[in-house]
Structures are given as structure tokens and as C-alpha cells.
Amino acid sequence: MGGLARRVSYEKALQEQVGRSIAVLQVDAGNFLSDDLTLPAMAAEARVKNEWVLKSFDQFKFGAANVSPRDLPYLSELMKKPVHSESLKRFPFLNRVISANVVPASADVAAFKPYIIEELRSPRLGAKPLKVAIIGVSDTQGAPGNIVSGYKFLDPIATLKPLLLELRPKVDLIVVLAYVDRQTAKQIGMGTTGIDLIVAAHQLPLIDKVDEAGDAVVGFVPNQTKWLGEFRLYRAADSKGTAISSYLYRHVPLDKALPDDPVAGKFVADARAAFTKLAPAGGTLQHSH
Numbered sequence: 001m002g003g004l005a006r007r008v009s010y011e012k013a014l015q016e017q018v019g020r021s022i023a024v025l026q027v028d029a030g031n032f033l034s035d036d037l038t039l040p041a042m043a044a045e046a047r048v049k050n051e052w053v054l055k056s057f058d059q060f061k062f063g064a065a066n067v068s069p070r071d072l073p074y075l076s077e078l079m080k081k082p083v084h085s086e087s088l089k090r091f092p093f094l095n096r097v098i099s100a101n102v103v104p105a106s107a108d109v110a111a112f113k114p115y116i117i118e119e120l121r122s123p124r125l126g127a128k129p130l131k132v133a134i135i136g137v138s139d140t141q142g143a144p145g146n147i148v149s150g151y152k153f154l155d156p157i158a159t160l161k162p163l164l165l166e167l168r169p170k171v172d173l174i175v176v177l178a179y180v181d182r183q184t185a186k187q188i189g190m191g192t193t194g195i196d197l198i199v200a201a202h203q204l205p206l207i208d209k210v211d212e213a214g215d216a217v218v219g220f221v222p223n224q225t226k227w228l229g230e231f232r233l234y235r236a237a238d239s240k241g242t243a244i245s246s247y248l249y250r251h252v253p254l255d256k257a258l259p260d261d262p263v264a265g266k267f268v269a270d271a272r273a274a275f276t277k278l279a280p281a282g283g284t285l286q287h288s289h
Contacts, residue, residue, distance in 0.1 A: 001049075001052065001053060001056060001225075001268050001271055001272075002224075002225045002268075003224075003225025003226065003228070003254040004056055004060070004225070004264050004267070004268055005260035005261050005264040005265040005267075005268050006254040006255075006258040006259075006260060006261070007026070007225070007228055007254060007264075008060055008261040008263070008264040009258050009259055009260060009261040009264070010228065010252060010254070010258055011024055011026065012261060013258075020122075020123075021122060021123040021124045022122050022124055023120035023121060023122040023124075023125060023130065025063045025118060025120060025132065026060075026061070026062045026063055027062065027063050027064050027065065027066075027134060027175070027177055027199065028057070028062065028064070028065040028066065028177070028201075029066050029177045029178060029179060029199045029200060029201035029221050030065070030066040030067065030068030030070075030071065030136075030138060030177065030178075030179030030201050030202075031068045031070045031071060031179060031201060031202075031203070031223075032053060032057075032065050032068075032071060033050045033053055033070070033071040033074050033075065034046040034049050034050055034074070035070045035071070035072075035073045035074065042073055042074060042077075043278075044278045045275045045276070045277075045278035046074070046275075047074065048274055048275040048278055049271070049275040050074045051091070052267075052270075052271035052274065052275070054091040054093050054094070055091065055093075056264075056267060056268075056271070057093045057096070058091065058092050058093040059267065060264060060267075062093070062096070063096065063116075063118050063134060064096045064097075064098050064116055064118075064134045064136070064177065065093070065096065065097050065098070065136075065177075066097075066098060066099060066136035066137070066138065066177035066178070066179055067097060067098065067099035067102045067112055067136055067138060067179075068138050068139075068179035068201075069138065069139070069148050069153075069179075071097075072102070072148050072149035072150075072151055073149050075097065075149075076109060076149035076150050076151065078091065078094060079094075079109045079110045079112070079150075080108060080109055080110075081107075081108060081109065081110055084110045095113065095116075096113075096116060097112060097113075098112055098113050098114060098115055098116060098134065098135070098136035098177070099112045099114065099136040099137065099138060100114035100115060100135050100136055100137055100156075100159050100160065100163055101137045101138065101140075101153060101154040101155065101156045101159040101160075102136075102138055102151045102152075102153055102154075103151060103152060103154060104150065104151060104152075105147045105150055105151055105152040106150060108150060109150045109151065112136070114135060114136070114159075114163060115133055115134055115135040115136070115163065115167070116133075116134050117131060117132065117133050117134075117167075117170070117171060118131075118132045118134065119131055119132075120132060130172050130173060131170070131171040131172045131173070132171060132172065132173045132174075132175060133167045133170070133171040133173070133174045133175070134175050134176075134177060135160065135163060135167075135174065135175070135176045135177070136176075136177045136178075137156035137159065137160065137176060137177070137178050137179075137180070137188070138153065138156070138178070138179040138180065139153070139156075139179060139180045139181070139184060139202065140153040140154070140155060140156070156178070156180070156184075156188055157187065157188055157191040157192060160176070160188065160192050160195075161192055161193075164192055164193060164194040164195065165194075167194075168194040172243065172244075173196050173197070173233075173244060174194055174195050174196050174197075175195075175196065175197045175198075175199065176188065176195050176197070176198045176199070176216070177199050178198055178199065178200045178201075179200075179201055179202055180200055180202055181200075181202045181204075182200065182202075182204065182207070182211070182220060185198055185200035185211070185213070185218045185220070186211050186213040186218060187213075188213070188216070189211070189212075189213025189214040189215065189216035189218055190213045190214045191214070192214060192215075192216075193214065193215060194215060195214070195215055195216040196215070196216065196217070196244065197216065197217055197218075197219065197231060197247075198213070198216045198217070198218040198219070199219055199221060199229065199231075200218055200219070200220050200221065201220070201221040201223070203223045204220050204221065204222055204223060205222060205223075206222045206227060206251060207220040207222070208251065210249045217231075217247060217249070219231060219249045222251065225254060226253065226254055226255070227251045227252065227253055227254060228251065228252040228254055229249070229251055229252075230249070230250055230251070230252050231247055231248070231249050232247065232248040232249075232250075233246075233247050234246045234247065234248075
């Protein structure tokens with residue numbers, strides 16, 4: 001959660017700069033939760049930290065978050081069928097935690113939504129909203145069908161193909177959130193038809209250029225919260241539809257040049273106070289995001 005206050009601050013500053021005339025959609029490509037374990041269970045402070053992360057995504061209006069193998073130890077607890085409905089009440093953002101190829105390996109856990117469709121509205125978009133399908137996929141962690149925390153991983157390309165056929169006529173833009181390495185991200189683009197953008201994360205370093213793979217443009221999100229990966233999408237001034245005609249991808253440094261948003265800053269401070277109380281005596285908490 002270290003970059004949350006600056007991330008919120010950046011969005012507000014951007015909106016103020018353009019007179020609140022654009023639509024902004026914030027997403028997470030995966031590995032947004034802690035998987036720290038005190039065997040055989042999750043460490044208490046990690047569990048509390050994860051609760052705050054889910055609450056933050058809800059409070060600050062994130063569009064979606066993709067499931068990675070490292071998110072499953074905690075998510076699988078919330079997705080167990082006896083507690084799933086209560087989990088949704090506690091954490092409404094669970095309805096926006098998505099994966100098309102991470103599916104239940106048994107009847108004991110509920111399925112994640114494979115995708116969501118967002119309708120973005122803004123003065124620059126005009127009267128007609130931009131319909132965006134957001135699909136989640138993750139690395140198979142070895143052979144397809146490998147099981148992690150009660151879920152199995154299907155081949156991402158084989159999973160995406162029928163979804164793309166279904167969604168392409170219904171939406172203006174298809175975004176795939178992919179917790180995969182750079183080569184696999186490119187393979188997803190080359191092996192499918194109809195993806196506009198792939199936002200890939202997988203403990204990646206800062207990669208300052210995009211890859212073009214098939215129909216898709218692939219942007220790579222660096223690990224930790226020191227940078228924000230940003231696609232800026234444009235359409236031609238004479239366009240009568242909603243089609244995107246060009247794009248800009250860049251990494252925004254979340255450094256001291258950005259002041260902390262006060263509301264988000266207080267949220268982060270409250271969260272740290274809550275899970276620091278549960279840290280082992282003399283220990284420190286490590287934050288990957």
C-alpha cells in the first residue's frame with residue numbers, strides 16, 4: 001500500500017489539469033496481496049494487511065484486480081463457499097477480483113469472475129460511453145491444471161480465445177490483465193485475436209517500451225509501488241465512433257514530487273497502525289506492493 005496516497009494524488013492532479021474532462025480507469029495486474037505465511041497458516045499481520053488492501057481498492061474506486069498465484073493463499077479463504085457471501089459483504093471489491101484461467105479445482109470454493117465490463121464516461125468521450133472489457137489471466141505455474149490453494153490454472157491462450165469471440169462485438173476496448181513474464185505476454189498477443197491492450201506484471205523490472213504482439217499492445221508494470229504504468233488512449237478528432245486511434249504508454253514515478261493525498265494518506269496510516277500491532281516482536285514487515 002506504500003504508493004496508494006501518491007497514486008490517488010496523481011489521479012486527482014491529472015483530472016484537475018484537464019478540467020475533469022477525461023475518464024480514468026485504475027487496475028492491478030496481480031500480486032496485490034501478501035502471501036506471507038506462518039506455517040501452516042497465513043501470518044496474522046499479513047491477513048490484516050490484505051483486508052486493508054481490499055478495502056482501499058473499494059474506497060478509491062479501482063476498476064479491477066487480477067488474481068495471481070501469490071494472491072490465492074488469502075483469496076481462497078474468502079472464496080470458500082460457506083463464507084463467500086459474507087466475504088462479499090465485507091469486501092465488495094471481491095466482485096472485481098477477476099481471473100478467466102484460475103478456476104476452482106473442487107466444489108469447495110467459488111469461481112472468480114472471468115472478466116468485467118466497465119462503461120467509462122467523460123466530456124471528451126461525448127454522449128456515448130466507452131465500453132471496456134477487462135479480463136484476467138495468470139501464469140500456469142508449470143503444466144496447465146497445476147493446483148494452488150484449491151484453484152487450478154488453465155492455459156491462458158486457450159482460455160482467452162472463446163472469451164474474445166464473445167466479447168469483441170459487445171465492447172469498444174478489450175484489456176487483458178496478465179500476471180505473466182514478458183515472453184508469455186507476447187505469446188498471448190500473438191496467439192489470440194481481438195485484444196487491444198495487455199497490462200503485464202510478474203516481478204518485472206522497469207521496461208520503458210511496449211511490445212506489439214498480434215492485435216495487442218503490451219505494457220509492462222514494474223514491481224513494487226514506486227512507479228505507475230499509464231496508458232493514455234486517444235481517438236481521432238473527426239472520429240464519429242468510440243474507436244481508439246492512438247496511445248501513449250509511460251511510467252509515472254511515485255516519488256516525493258507527488259504529495260500524498262490527505263484522505264488516502266490517512267487511510268494508509270490507519271492500515272499500517274492496524275497490521276504493525278500484529279507484527280512479531282522485534283520484526284519488520286516487508287511490503288512488495
